Amino acid sequence: MTQHENAALKIWRAHFDAWTSKDMDTAMTYIADDIVCDAPAGRLDGAAAYRNFLEPFSRILTGVKPFASFGDEKTAVGIYEAQTFPVPHAPGAECVTVVDGKITHSRFIFDRTPFDAARRSQG
Amino acid sequence: MTQHENAALKIWRAHFDAWTSKDMDTAMTYIADDIVCDAPAGRLDGAAAYRNFLEPFSRILTGVKPFASFGDEKTAVGIYEAQTFPVPHAPGAECVTVVDGKITHSRFIFDRTPFDAARRSQG
Numbered sequence: 001m002t003q004h005e006n007a008a009l010k011i012w013r014a015h016f017d018a019w020t021s022k023d024m025d026t027a028m029t030y031i032a033d034d035i036v037c038d039a040p041a042g043r044l045d046g047a048a049a050y051r052n053f054l055e056p057f058s059r060i061l062t063g064v065k066p067f068a069s070f071g072d073e074k075t076a077v078g079i080y081e082a083q084t085f086p087v088p089h090a091p092g093a094e095c096v097t098v099v100d101g102k103i104t105h106s107r108f109i110f111d112r113t114p115f116d117a118a119r120r121s122q123g
Numbered sequence: 124m125t126q127h128e129n130a131a132l133k134i135w136r137a138h139f140d141a142w143t144s145k146d147m148d149t150a151m152t153y154i155a156d157d158i159v160c161d162a163p164a165g166r167l168d169g170a171a172a173y174r175n176f177l178e179p180f181s182r183i184l185t186g187v188k189p190f191a192s193f194g195d196e197k198t199a200v201g202i203y204e205a206q207t208f209p210v211p212h213a214p215g216a217e218c219v220t221v222v223d224g225k226i227t228h229s230r231f232i233f234d235r236t237p238f239d240a241a242r243r244s245q246g
Contacts, residue, residue: 038214040214040234040236067218067230068198068200068218070193070194070195070200071193072193075191077191077193077200077202077216079200079216079218079230079232091161091163091230091232092232093200093202093216093218093232095190095191095202095216107190107202107214109202109214109215109216109232109233109234110232110234111163111232111233111234111235111236112234112235112236113163113234113235113236113239116236
């Protein structure tokens with residue numbers, strides 16, 4: 001994994017390590033109350049909406065394979081494969097803005113298609 | 124846009140600027156003959172398969188809004204919004220490996236769902 005240490009990246013990685021370990025309480029300590037999150041299905045406003053989005057995903061996670069992460073003082077990006085119960089190989093990307101040690105904006109990019117297909121096949 | 128200049132990032136950006144300007148001949152000068160590309164629909168082997176994947180996408184592009192890009196000597200990542208004819212706001216991520224000035228591995232991450240929906244609505 002390609003890594004570059006700095007302020008925003010450290011926050012992103014601490015948050016990533018927590019939620020991918022299913023420790024959502026710790027993960028949320030890095031999230032600003034008024035976070036704006038742009039997810040594939042649309043925009044989520046506020047920490048509660050963010051947690052409602054991410055916690056169910058963390059529950060179906062069986063593993064994670066980081067590919068690359070970079071950042072500077074304000075912005076961090078991470079590229080990884082999420083391994084989940086319905087979809088064994090789900091590449092994902094995150095791009096976050098960090099202000100005063102908290103993630104104030106987050107963008108999640110992943111393909112919903114295999115998750116929708118898995119849901120349909122489960123009825 | 125957050126930018127960090129270095130070897131892999133310069134190659135990625137030159138390739139990105141070319142294909143998003145619909146100049147596929149220039150874009151392909153940065154691609155290794157034996158590139159492996161992991162796209163949402165699966166793995167593509169070789170430059171011809173890569174071009175067959177990217178060129179149709181470049182044709183429907185109406186604009187692009189870069190969010191962040193980072194890289195080091197070997198790896199670069201780019202996060203952006205692709206604006207396309209069927210899908211006006213399509214966030215995307217790329218993570219590339221560069222060897223001797225050519226992209227040898229590329230990973231594209233984007234949500235196929237809105238593109239599939241647009242195709243279905245067009246019949």
